[in-house]
Every structure is written in C-alpha cells, then in structure tokens.
Amino acid sequence: MSNDIFLLDQSPLFPPADLAQENPNGLLAVGGDLSVERLIEAYKSGIFPWFCEGEPILWWSPDPRCVFLLDDVHVSRSMKRELNKSTYTITINKSFGAVVDGCAAPRAKEPETWILPEMKSAYQELHSQGFAHSIEVWKDDELVGGLYGVSLGRFFFGESMFSRAKNASKFALIYLTNYLLKNDFILLDSQVGNPHLYSMGAVDITRENFLELLAKHSDWQQPDDLWQPKQLLDWR
Template sequence: MNVALLTDELWFPSAEKAKANGLLAIGGDLRTDRLLLAYRSGIFPWFNDDEPPLWWCPDPRCVVFPDELYISKSMQQLLKRNAFEFRFNTAFKEVIHLCGQTRKLIEGTWITNEIEEAYCKLHNLGYAFSGEAWLNNELVGGLYGLRIGNVFFGESMFSKVSNASKYAFIKLVQQLQQDGVVLIDCQIYTPHLESLGARMIDRKEFLKITAANT
C-alpha cells in the first residue's frame, strides 16, 4: 500500500496497514489529541529534525510483560544496596532533554525541540511520566514514556553512569506493575531491552492488548 498522507484532520489508517518496515503514515502534527490517538491505536512518531512527522507500527513489536521482567544477579546486587535513588516523575523535562542529548551524541536524535515541547504538554496533562536514577542528588539515568490506561508506552532512556538506566527501568516497571500496568511497549528491539526481559510479539497481538487496556 502507499503510505497515508495526514493533514489537519484527526485520523490514522488502521495500524495493520503499515508497510513491511512499520511505516504507516506521514505528515500531520504533534498536537496532544493526535498523539493520544496514535498511541491508543498502537502507533508512534519517529522522525528526524529535517523530516515531516513519520508514524510507525512495526511488526513484530518489542514489549515487556511486567511479570517477565528480568533482573540479572549484578542488578539484583545494585537494587539490594540501593546503589541509586529512584524517583518517579520528579524531573520529566530534564529526562526527555537528556535522552535527546545522549542520542544526538551517538547517532542523531528524533527527540527534537518540537518533540520535547509536545511530550512536556502530555506530562502536564498527566499522560507522560519519567523514571529516574539519582546519585548524590544528581540525575544520572532515566527513561520516559506515556501511560494510557494500563499500558505504558516507553519512548527513550539515557544513562550517565553505568547501569543507571537499567536501574531506573527495573524500578519503574515494578512500580507500574503494582499500579496495574499489564504491558510495557518498547517499540523497537535492542539487546539492551532484551537483557531486561523484552521480547517480540506479533503486531496483531500487540494491538489486541492495547485496544483492551487503553
């Protein structure tokens, strides 16, 4: 199929119509109601600074089921001795900015000023959250994403100190599980996520879970 071209009208094509690489639509904007509709539909934005918004729904999808969270022996030791202080949602703006800066140093980033502004709006409305690892009162690792219903849609993470992002991820997943979250969306596979218990599931299964829990 051809990739859908979005305008000001608020809609998305069915996520199951995405191309083989996951690309579903191009264009539109990052206003709050469009972003919420996207995530509830299993779709997320991912594009470079010099591109229009690109909207994706890959198949398969990388996810973590909270009860499958994997904690290695080395991470168990860090958790046992409280190597970092975990804070929930106290420095969202700093977390998303540091995620963008970290990615930019590695390979460029999709976390543009426009993205930061859009997700800070979602944070102010109670949809976007951060999990943070602090050391000596300094923010040294963390991640952010959206919670809609009982699904958490993870977006990005950063680490200034070894294992800080893993620590924040583990503590956040444990807290979300206690709060009733049934699925953590990780979007795209990475070995880092796999080491924490992430696995791939069919897009159809992902969309079914998302529809039932958002």
C-alpha cells in the same frame, strides 16, 4: 498489506495500524502535527511518531512489536546485588524536562538525536496534561539516568532512556516495571527491540496481538494519584 503511505490531514484520526508498510517496517503515515489530541489517538491506536531532522513527521506501527510483559522482566543475580547495595534514589515525575533533555543529548555511538525541539515541546505538553511521565535516577542531588514515556490504560509506552552512571537506565526500567506490575498494568511497550532490551526480558509479539491487548486495556481508568511525584522505594 498496503503499499501506500497515508498522508494525514487536519483530522487526528489515523488509518488502521495493520495497513503499515512491510518495508520500511511499520511506516504508516506522514504529516499531521504533534498535538496532544493526535498523539493520544496515535498511542491508543498502536502508533508512535519517529523522525529525524529535515524529515516530515513519520508515524509507525512495526510488526513485530517489542514489549516487556511485566511478569517476565529479567533481573540477573549480579543486578540484584547492585540494586540491593545501591545508594541511588529513584523518583517519578520529579524532573520530566531534565529526563527528556538527558535522552536527547548526543551519545558516543549516536551523535544525532531524533528528540528534536518540537518533540520535546509536544511531550512536555503531554506531561503537563497528565499523559507523559518520567522516572529519574539520582546520585545525591545529581540526575544520572532515567526514562520517559506515555501511559494510557494498563499500558506504559516507553520512549527513550539515558544513563550517565553505572546501570542507571537499568535501575529506572526495573523500578518502573515493578511499579507498573503492582498497579495492575500488563505491558511496557518498547516499540523496536535491541540487544539491551532483550537481555532484560523484552520479547517480540505480533502487531495483531499488540493491538488486541491495546483495544482491551487502553480505556482502563488509572488511579488519580498514580503519577503524583514521589520516590520509589522498592524494585521488587
């Protein structure tokens, strides 16, 4: 394990993810930019950016890695009842910018956000080029929840989610994982675990295992119409 934090130059290439630090867990590199080319190289290498206001761009690859194995997403009996009686409408890529804004908005326990203006701009460009996608949850015509992330090969790399109504972010996650499973994906990356994610079936796998899966499945060609804006009609 390296004790160095790598300083990035103009090249979009990264050092191997398994050279990331143990403390803080997963910190690999500093600097560079948030260009589409660099971000795609990062995700294909098992690396993602995360930094706060006043910090340089920090790049991470933690060990272990929190993921959803799509066959193992947990939907409780009570949640199934909520899903079956719900009047929410769930869509893909209908309002990407609004979902990112919702994820960036201050929260009661998190008054500060890591989704800074430069991050918003970078992921909006990824969306424009067909790499970043959103799931929206609507109550009538009001956006009440959603999530966004990046999709490459058979992976969806979740970035953030938000909820302004009961279970809205859970609905977004459940509908997305079902959609991914039906379209031959194998994994939804959640980066770092928390009790909410674990309660829905997320598990930790080693970085080595994560990188092996990524190397095997990141070049799979997604169907051309996979991320066309649409309504999702089924959660199972």
